[in-house]
Amino acid sequence: MSAEAGKLTLLCDVKTDGSFLVHHFLSFYLKANCKVCFVALIQSFSHYNIVGQKLGVNLTMARERGQLVFLEGLKSSVDVFFQAQKEPHPLQFLREANAGNLQPLYEFVREALKPVNNGEAAWRCPVLLVDDLSVLLSLGMGVVAVLDFIHYCRVAVCWELKGNMVVLVHDSDDAEDEENDILLNGLSHQSHLILRAEGLATGFCRDVHGQLRILWRRPSQPTAQRDRSLTYQYKIQDKSVSFFAKGMSPAVL
Amino acid sequence: MLDLLAVGGLVLLRDSVEWEGRSLLKALIKKSALCGEQVHILSCEVSEEEFREGFDSDVNNRLVYYDLFRDPLNWSKTGEAFPGGPLGALRAICKRTDSGPVTIALDSLSWLLLHLPCTMLCQTLHALSRQDVCPGDSSPVRQVRVLGLLHEELHGPGPMAALSSLAQTEVTLSCTMGQASAHIHCQRPRQRPTHQTQLFSILPDFSLDLQEGPPPESQPHLDPHTPPVDPMAHLTFNLRLSNKEREAKDSLTLPFQFSSEK
Numbered sequence: 001m002s003a004e005a006g007k008l009t010l011l012c013d014v015k016t017d018g019s020f021l022v023h024h025f026l027s028f029y030l031k032a033n034c035k036v037c038f039v040a041l042i043q044s045f046s047h048y049n050i051v052g053q054k055l056g057v058n059l060t061m062a063r064e065r066g067q068l069v070f071l072e073g074l075k076s077s078v079d080v081f082f083q084a085q086k087e088p089h090p091l092q093f094l095r096e097a098n099a100g101n102l103q104p105l106y107e108f109v110r111e112a113l114k115p116v117n118n119g120e121a122a123w124r125c126p127v128l129l130v131d132d133l134s135v136l137l138s139l140g141m142g143v144v145a146v147l148d149f150i151h152y153c154r155v156a157v158c159w160e161l162k163g164n165m166v167v168l169v170h171d172s173d174d175a176e177d178e179e180n181d182i183l184l185n186g187l188s189h190q191s192h193l194i195l196r197a198e199g200l201a202t203g204f205c206r207d208v209h210g211q212l213r214i215l216w217r218r219p220s221q222p223t224a225q226r227d228r229s230l231t232y233q234y235k236i237q238d239k240s241v242s243f244f245a246k247g248m249s250p251a252v253l
Numbered sequence: 254m255l256d257l258l259a260v261g262g263l264v265l266l267r268d269s270v271e272w273e274g275r276s277l278l279k280a281l282i283k284k285s286a287l288c289g290e291q292v293h294i295l296s297c298e299v300s301e302e303e304f305r306e307g308f309d310s311d312v313n314n315r316l317v318y319y320d321l322f323r324d325p326l327n328w329s330k331t332g333e334a335f336p337g338g339p340l341g342a343l344r345a346i347c348k349r350t351d352s353g354p355v356t357i358a359l360d361s362l363s364w365l366l367l368h369l370p371c372t373m374l375c376q377t378l379h380a381l382s383r384q385d386v387c388p389g390d391s392s393p394v395r396q397v398r399v400l401g402l403l404h405e406e407l408h409g410p411g412p413m414a415a416l417s418s419l420a421q422t423e424v425t426l427s428c429t430m431g432q433a434s435a436h437i438h439c440q441r442p443r444q445r446p447t448h449q450t451q452l453f454s455i456l457p458d459f460s461l462d463l464q465e466g467p468p469p470e471s472q473p474h475l476d477p478h479t480p481p482v483d484p485m486a487h488l489t490f491n492l493r494l495s496n497k498e499r500e501a502k503d504s505l506t507l508p509f510q511f512s513s514e515k
Contacts, residue, residue: 148325155324212507
């Protein structure tokens with residue numbers, strides 16, 4: 001997968017856990033020497049670090065050398081309530097009675113990825129990774145507020161800094177979550193690449209964990225040839241993921 | 254589809270994740286610009302560079318660009334935000350003083366609908382698309398055309414119906430026999446609504462290539478000259494019995510009937 005600049009990649013999962021894609025992109029961009037801002041709202045730092053080490057990256061060292069800016073949502077959300085803040089905390093919305101906006105979180109991201117001129121070798125293109133956006137809806141943010149946050153991040157990261165964004169949204173499928181559907185569709189319209197991890201329609205399988213639909217989109221370019229899409233099935237292993245064509249799992253051949 | 258540019262009023266371009274509509278919007282903008290019209294663009298979703306990409310200088314010089322992408326909500330506080338935000342931008346377009354036919358492109362109506370009350374947006378669209386540059390002119394041709402890009406998965410039936418009622422034309426993008434197609438519904442005052450399906454493709458320079466294709470399978474009106482199909486033709490069984498067959502059937506003794514012979 002080539003790393004084009006200024007692109008938004010949307011990860012979504014339905015009836016399965018798509019977090020393996022988050023771990024892949026985190027290790028991919030760190031290995032590619034990119035400056036990464038990771039808004040991690042779901043798991044702890046150590047969780048991502050343990051998985052990262054299996055994929056060949058050390059998040060602790062990446063953070064210490066300034067390559068990785070890590071917002072650990074689970075830990076810093078407590079700071080919002082128990083520590084006095086001079087400036088608005090990135091997760092300030094947790095304190096507010098009325099669902100406001102995510103401007104403090106956007107300011108945090110912009111500050112984290114702004115170029116630093118300190119004479120050292122610059123990192124390659126900046127990358128924003130968010131795991132995940134659906135939890136913001138669960139925490140009381142309105143869907144328009146989340147879309148506005150992503151809009152401003154696209155302006156800062158994709159347009160101004162020519163970096164990339166990777167965000168994960170869960171698909172509620174038949175749970176009829178209207179706000180989540182609007183979030184997913186709204187982001188889909190803005191995305192250049194959509195990776196959709198789906199559980200198998202027939203249920204759980206030991207040797208095939210799901211299928212991955214890949215849709216390349218060109219939001220502003222003429223579609224003389226239709227957007228390309230591919231579907232693979234996959235099996236998650238300890239240190240990698242193996243992909244194969246539908247029905248071609250080694251276990252069934 | 255080129256009739257869309259011959260009449261004014263509001264034209265809704267309804268697209269989906271699978272069938273994006275921005276390239277068709279840009280193709281229609283190019284057509285208008287090359288006809289000598291001035292084109293006002295309110296852009297909320299992509300940067301100006303990305304929007305202008307693919308247009309040559311003839312087209313770009315006729316575009317009046319209102320940038321709501323960079324700082325639509327004035328978060329940066331650098332003064333780059335458009336004064337008054339999205340509503341201010343729409344009002345600025347309403348107050349334009351150019352004469353002659355004009356096309357106004359809203360990219361996108363969905364963004365505006367998510368950030369403005371539906372009633373306010375509908376009132377503004379009504380004001381935009383009903384403007385006549387020459388109030389005293391009795392010519393039936395409207396001078397203002399508003400092209401609105403609408404991502405139909407993002408809105409409920411209420412706002413969609415409200416916008417449909419305002420629109421003179423709705424273009425829904427999809428696929429017909431593997432080819433991009435536009436289903437065009439026109440509603441003109443005092444005329445019957447018309448439906449049309451047009452196959453098309455958009456070239457890399459945003460020229461519109463309309464294609465001939467076989468008529469769609471589902472016709473809203475049957476051809477009165479087509480003879481009706483006889484449902485009893487080519488059956489593999491008899492629907493009626495002959496007299497002999499009826500007599501044989503009536504004289505048949507059924508297994509469960511008691512008779513003196515058994």
